[in-house]
Amino acid sequence: MNVTIIGTGVAGLTCAVEFAERGVSVEVVERSDALGAQSCSWYAGGMLAPWCEREHAPGIIAELGVQSLAWWRQRFPGTVQRGSLVVAHGRDLAELSNLSRRTEGYEWLDGNGIDALEPELGGRFSRALFFKDEAHLDPREALQFLATRLQELGGVIRFGTTIDQASPSDLTIDCSGLAARGELKDLRGVKGEMLLLRSREITLTRPVRVLHPRTPLYIVPRQGGVFMVGATMIESDDATRITARSMLELLSAAYGLHPIFGEAEVIEIGTQVRPAFPDNVPRIRRRGGRIYINGLYRHGFLLAPALAHLAANVVLDGRHYDGRYLGVMDENHREW
Numbered sequence: 001m002n003v004t005i006i007g008t009g010v011a012g013l014t015c016a017v018e019f020a021e022r023g024v025s026v027e028v029v030e031r032s033d034a035l036g037a038q039s040c041s042w043y044a045g046g047m048l049a050p051w052c053e054r055e056h057a058p059g060i061i062a063e064l065g066v067q068s069l070a071w072w073r074q075r076f077p078g079t080v081q082r083g084s085l086v087v088a089h090g091r092d093l094a095e096l097s098n099l100s101r102r103t104e105g106y107e108w109l110d111g112n113g114i115d116a117l118e119p120e121l122g123g124r125f126s127r128a129l130f131f132k133d134e135a136h137l138d139p140r141e142a143l144q145f146l147a148t149r150l151q152e153l154g155g156v157i158r159f160g161t162t163i164d165q166a167s168p169s170d171l172t173i174d175c176s177g178l179a180a181r182g183e184l185k186d187l188r189g190v191k192g193e194m195l196l197l198r199s200r201e202i203t204l205t206r207p208v209r210v211l212h213p214r215t216p217l218y219i220v221p222r223q224g225g226v227f228m229v230g231a232t233m234i235e236s237d238d239a240t241r242i243t244a245r246s247m248l249e250l251l252s253a254a255y256g257l258h259p260i261f262g263e264a265e266v267i268e269i270g271t272q273v274r275p276a277f278p279d280n281v282p283r284i285r286r287r288g289g290r291i292y293i294n295g296l297y298r299h300g301f302l303l304a305p306a307l308a309h310l311a312a313n314v315v316l317d318g319r320h321y322d323g324r325y326l327g328v329m330d331e332n333h334r335e336w
């Protein structure tokens with residue numbers, strides 16, 4: 001069987017690897033000239049946080065997130081499973097209790113517990129929630145890894161190419177993110193802004209979320225003293241610029257976590273738009289001879305492997321699924 005996949009974001013590349021691992025001949029077409037150049041995936045934080053995300057997402061997100069986490073761990077050596085830490089400043093401590101009521105898979109820590117995990121934060125926070133089974137990865141390394149893995153499996157990626165230039169195939173899987181809006185009319189954009197900071201003066205070993213009633217933000221450590229600070233959530237599909245307000249909020253969150261971030265270099269300012277359906281739950285849809293995997297919202301890395309697996313089960317094994325939240329559906333939301 002030959003499959004053409006549109007897009008080298010996390011949805012397209014996980015799907016490509018999943019199908020190639022099952023013996024399918026895969027060609028991926030990407031309109032831009034390089035990995036990440038126009039993808040939302042390039043700007044992600046890379047948090048694999050099924051239990052933290054449970055705060056605002058239905059159970060299916062956590063369920064698929066746990067499956068995806070195992071997928072990443074089995075394949076990508078850059079998957080770091082040291083948990084995630086959630087803190088709040090004194091005036092916002094009620095936010096921690098609110099989160100604890102809406103999720104599971106955590107333990108409460110006091111100041112000493114925080115100090116034991118992240119000594120640089122010792123003395124700065126009195127309470128935290130620790131989600132020990134959560135993980136994170138560097139999205140750019142992960143995308144590069146998937147591209148290499150696909151090529152090792154005999155798959156091909158053609159950059160600067162669209163579907164009309166692809167080789168003939170039995171099936172097209174469209175993973176073009178927000179660009180599929182012309183065909184998937186209920187897809188919308190949710191803008192996300194982020195910063196990359198560099199500091200050699202502070203070490204964090206896991207993502208830290210700072211709760212706040214209006215602007216909850218997080219910091220994800222990467223190699224080489226780099227920290228991703230993210231991310232805003234704005235109902236907009238304008239990816240052109242970060243606003244002054246967002247910049248202020250992101251930098252304030254970093255500074256509030258530790259003043260040493262005041263001395264950090266700002267090495268990148270990023271803005272992208274997440275593809276989302278009205279309920280913020282992804283879908284696998286079929287229209288004619290094409291399958292769409294889309295609407296990954298703020299959960300692309302958390303969910304893409306599980307969606308790829310589901311899509312491969314349906315296409316290759318003819319399995320059917322319950323369409324409660326996430327289903328395999330036609331364009332009228334009928335299961336198929």
Ligand SMILES: Cc1cc2nc3c(=O)[nH]c(=O)nc-3n(C[C@H](O)[C@H](O)[C@H](O)COP(=O)(O)OP(=O)(O)OC[C@H]3O[C@@H](n4cnc5c(N)ncnc54)[C@H](O)[C@@H]3O)c2cc1C
Nearest residue numbers: 007009010011031040041045046047177192299300301302
């Ligand atoms: C700031 C920020 C932080 C985030 N943090 C996290 C996080 O911590 N954890 C998490 O799980 N998720 C996170 N996300 C969400 C995640 O990034 C998205 O859900 C995910 O990137 C969506 O992936 P995708 O493959 O569907 O789309 P994209 O990554 O946008 O990929 C689509 C690709 O298709 C290509 N394409 C489009 N049209 C065509 C065409 N006609 N022909 C060929 N190619 C085409 C595009 O160039 C692009 O490369 C974050 C998002 C943002 C913006």
